[in-house]
Amino acid sequence: MTKFDEATRAIRLDDTTYDVCLDNGYSIGGPLNGGYLLAVVLRAAVDESPHAHPVSTSAQFLRAATPGPATVRVERLKSGRTATMTRATLIQDGRPFIDTLVTTATLDGSAVPEWTGEPPVRMPDLGECVKLPDPKPESNINLNGQMELLFDPPTIGWLSGAPTGRPESRAYFRLAEEQDPDPFVLALAVDALPPVVFSAGSRGWAPTVELTWHLRALPAPGWLTLLGGGRLISDGWFDEEVEVWDSAGRLVAQSRQLARVGRG
């Protein structure tokens, strides 16, 4: 069992309850990363379903969860031949932290697309991409240690005072330990980039309010490519869209989140 599999493990207590232990390794200065938490919730939802893959996940982030024991409560809403619908809620100290609606289905790993779009932007080669500097130890940004991100350089220009002026963030992604991507890794990947608004000149904690992502295909082994952008920053709200492409050049996940602009 890999470190990520262990950190996202959900142990079945009964028909509707799973025990989980939220891992400090995925925290960012205290709160836990949203994508990591979704991976934990999806472990329970998939375990409870007769179907194998989380094809659609919508989540409301009610409160910022912190490391430690928690439970996932699952409520099956409907199960049919093609798909199962489940409500899954992450609960800590008796209160809901994340509420989700999950659709599971069983994807065909050998499906050939009837039609596919192209990546919206061409990434530079891996060798031309760059890491973020290591965070200061006192910032307690543990998440960065769990994954490797190699960025398209202009999209981290904000680090050196040169934001591009529009919401964007793009990087190659893989786990720090050796592990092929799977749907749970994709849940982490869709929320792994720095907020796209940093590139538009904003700073500070940008809390996710809602995130929906769809699993579109089972990812091939190797690096994932995360292409993040946004359409509107207004009235304290912004959207962040991330497409995840696998090493075989297939669109494997799509996400959009609605979040608050930070005041940092």
Place this chain on the structure above:
Amino acid sequence: MTKFDEATRAIRLDDTTYDVCLDNGYSIGGPLNGGYLLAVVLRAAVDESPHAHPVSTSAQFLRAATPGPATVRVERLKSGRTATMTRATLIQDGRPFIDTLVTTATLDGSAVPEWTGEPPVRMPDLGECVKLPDPKPESNINLNGQMELLFDPPTIGWLSGAPTGRPESRAYFRLAEEQDPDPFVLALAVDALPPVVFSAGSRGWAPTVELTWHLRALPAPGWLTLLGGGRLISDGWFDEEVEVWDSAGRLVAQSRQLARVGRG
């Protein structure tokens, strides 16, 4: 009270229950349009909230709802200064038909965007756009009578055997009766286009499994512009993205749905 307001009315019974009457005017050969149903559910969710606007709605479509009496059950998950989170479920004959997670907040009608993207496609002028032919009466497609849609001609080429070969659907939209767009009209608008896969050569009923839409600004009076596309058709699933722009040239709503390809 307009016909649309009447058809989406939710009457409060108690803290958690609203009575609604699902209107046959929004049916498509039997089942009701998903966007119309979301508008009904959102009436209840907004009424129950201290905040004024449905900024984020994620919905799972469990079963195809039909006209007649129904209830919306609301469960408030959290309320804070900025936003209220609610689960709202449409129930008919004791069974859930649509389950949603709704975030309400109060948008500032005079907000000026910090940053905004451009429409992804330029629409032809209204005068160059075309209506769909009236449906045959025996098809019972009542929905078309409630709204005016004027299409970008190539995107309905599929009607005459000339699909463009990619998922797309674009039209100007307004209600048939005189009514300025509001957030509830936008809920209808994000699901008002023919499925984008028709333009890629598919036909037949394309049931929505999940639809998430975000209200990004309060719409100005006048026509709305609906720009619909998609990124992948594979393994029986497709995504449909719709951006709604108002007559003042602002992005007012964004939606994505995951749906099944029809077998028609």
